[in-house]
Each structure stands twice: as structure tokens, then as C-alpha cells.
Amino acid sequence: MRRPFHHGNLRAVLLEQAEAMLRESGVDGLSLRELARQAGVSHGAPRSHFIDRQALLDALAEQGFDRMAEQVGAALRTPGPIRERIRLVGRAYVGFAVDNAALMELMFAAKSNDPAGPVNDAAVRLFTLLDGTLADSAGGRADDGARERFKLLFAASMQGTAALITSRRITPAHGETLVDDATDALLTSQLGAQVLPRR
Structure with missing residues (x-):
């Protein structure tokens, strides 16, 4: 059965379908021909939006x-102290990574494949x-180096927590506790003191 779409939004439909395929079959299961079949369009239609796989x-x-930037941005805009907002960012980061495990793997692999392309630009925006x-x-007060180290350590902690959840080594509830613990440890560290005011 052909999947209906409105003229002009084929790209969005293809991306939605491709993400569903990614979730079900992983990167290896994604092909333009199969994507076209599932979206109900001719096998050449995807190439009008994506030159290749x-x-x-x-x-x-x-x-x-x-999408991840939208969730992180919403957490950062939440009223309250910066330390609490960073904790909310951690939970948003881990929640997105757990809900979109295959997509997260693709995101960071794609960024490393082309460090100067639009994927990298999107990562920088995040x-x-x-x-x-x-x-x-x-x-x-904080220099660029200290902020960069803080961001990388924060991201590593959140990605590690998400990996433990997706591999079922820990429960999501345990993951929330780890997010809070990791955030507290980082914020109260010497690096945290360099980056944020003591309050």
C-alpha cells in the first residue's frame, strides 16, 4: 500500500521512514531502494533529495x-538555578540517547566521518x-579550555549512562540516579568550580 504524502514534503516523509528503518534494522538495513518501497514511491524518488545512501x-x-538541541535548549530555558538546569540537561541528554540509541550511534559516527560538514555544524549548535x-x-570567569573540558566530561558521563541503560546493565531509574550523581560530582569538582560560580 502506498503511503500518502503531500507534494513538497517527500523529504520529511523519507526521513521519518528512514528513522523507523534505522530503529528496526540498524544502519546496515537502510537502503534507498527499500526506503522508497516502504514510503510508497518510485525507487528513484529518494535520489531527488539524497544523492546517495x-x-x-x-x-x-x-x-x-x-532534535537533541531542542530538548537540551528546553532544559536550559527552565527557570531555576544553573546547577539544576544542568541536571535537567543531563536527563534530557540521556533520555534522548536511550530513546534513540541507533540514531545516536549514527549521529556520532557521521560527525567523525565528515568533521567539516553539516552534521558537524549541527553538533556544534548542540x-x-x-x-x-x-x-x-x-x-x-571561566576560560574556553575549562568550559570545553567540562562539556566533554559531561557528555562522556551522559553517554556512558545511556549506554548502560540501553545495554540493560542498569534500569532507567538507576540511570536517573547516575545522572544526578555524575552532575553533582562534576559541579562540585575543581573543574566545576572553574566553570560555575560557587553558590
């Missing part, structure tokens, strides 16, 4: 970073959100 994967990864909040909160 890699272009499709990059578009998925870029969209993933943009981490710039946190960087800007840290810079504003520090009132200019």
Missing part, C-alpha cells in the same frame, strides 16, 4: 542533533547551547 545517513544524523549558558553563568 551516505547523504541520507548524514541528513538523519543532522536531524538527530537538531554543544554551543551549553557553552553559552556556562559562559553567561560564569560571568566571564
Whole structure:
């Protein structure tokens, strides 16, 4: 049965279908021909939006970073102390990574494949959100190096927690506790003191 779509939104339909295929079959199960079949269009139709399979994967990864940035941005805009907002960012990060495990793997693989392309630009937009909040909160006290180390350590902690959840080594509830513990440990560390004001 052909999947209906409105003229002009084929790209969005293809990306939605491709993400569903990614979730079910992983990267190896994604092909433009199968995508066209499942979307109910001619086998050549996807190529009007994605020149090849890699272009499709990059578009998925870029969209993933943009969606993740929306969730992180919402957490950062929550009223309250910066330390609590960073905790909410951690939970948003882990929640997205757990709910979209295959997409997360693709996002970071695609970023490393083309460090100067649109996927990297989308990743930079994501981490710039946190960087800007840290810079504003520090009132200019923290240098760029300290903020960069803080962001990387924070991301590593959140990705590690998400990996433990998706591999079923821990429960999601245990993961929330780890997010809080990791955030507290980082914020009260010497690095945290360099990045955020003591309060």
C-alpha cells in the first residue's frame, strides 16, 4: 500500500521512514531502494533529495542533533538555578540517547566521518547551547579550555549512562540516579568550580 504524502514534503516523509528503518534494522538495513518501497514511491524518488545512501545517513544524523538541541535548549530555558538546569540537561541528554540509541550511534559516527560538514555544524549548535549558558553563568570567569573540558566530561558521563541503560546493565531509574550523581560530582569538582560560580 502506498503511503500518502503531500507534494513538497517527500523529504520529511523519507526521513521519518528512514528513522523507523534505522530503529528496526540498524544502519546496515537502510537502503534507498527499500526506503522508497516502504514510503510508497518510485525507487528513484529518494535520489531527488539524497544523492546517495551516505547523504541520507548524514541528513538523519543532522536531524538527530537538531532534535537533541531542542530538548537540551528546553532544559536550559527552565527557570531555576544553573546547577539544576544542568541536571535537567543531563536527563534530557540521556533520555534522548536511550530513546534513540541507533540514531545516536549514527549521529556520532557521521560527525567523525565528515568533521567539516553539516552534521558537524549541527553538533556544534548542540554543544554551543551549553557553552553559552556556562559562559553567561560564569560571568566571564571561566576560560574556553575549562568550559570545553567540562562539556566533554559531561557528555562522556551522559553517554556512558545511556549506554548502560540501553545495554540493560542498569534500569532507567538507576540511570536517573547516575545522572544526578555524575552532575553533582562534576559541579562540585575543581573543574566545576572553574566553570560555575560557587553558590
